[in-house]
Amino acid sequence: xxxxxxxxxxxxxxxxxxxxxxxxxxxxxxxxxxxxxxxxxxxxxxxxxxxxxxxxxxxxxxxxxxxxxxxxxxxxxxxxxxxxxxxxxxxxxxxxxxxxxxxxxxxxxxxx
Numbered sequence: 001x002x003x004x005x006x007x008x009x010x011x012x013x014x015x016x017x018x019x020x021x022x023x024x025x026x027x028x029x030x031x032x033x034x035x036x037x038x039x040x041x042x043x044x045x046x047x048x049x050x051x052x053x054x055x056x057x058x059x060x061x062x063x064x065x066x067x068x069x070x071x072x073x074x075x076x077x078x079x080x081x082x083x084x085x086x087x088x089x090x091x092x093x094x095x096x097x098x099x100x101x102x103x104x105x106x107x108x109x110x111x112x
Contacts, residue, residue: 002043003043003044006039006043007040010037010088011085013029013032013036014033014081014084014088016029017030017033017080017081018080018084019077029084030087033087033091034087035091037087037089037091037092037095038091038092038095040088041093041095041099042099044096049093049099052089052093052096053093056086056089056090056093059082059086060089062082063082063083068082
């Protein structure tokens, strides 16, 4: 249940950032998205960050290419929402990789 709450907050923050980001104080929503992305990664830690990395890179490539701008009337808004979601995905992927490295370094060696 807490995981669904964090994901819901990520989607809500991305929607607000994409639709009305100019109305918010500068830097508040991107910072919230970074923190929420890290929290989501910590809550979903399974020791295999590959899926998170693939999803983050694919979304970042689509967001960087501004592919949704081609949709008439709402494309700019959709692209803004995707760009905000990419912030959470990339911060979560970075946290997942960091946790994986930490787990590898602190793992006890039982082979001796």
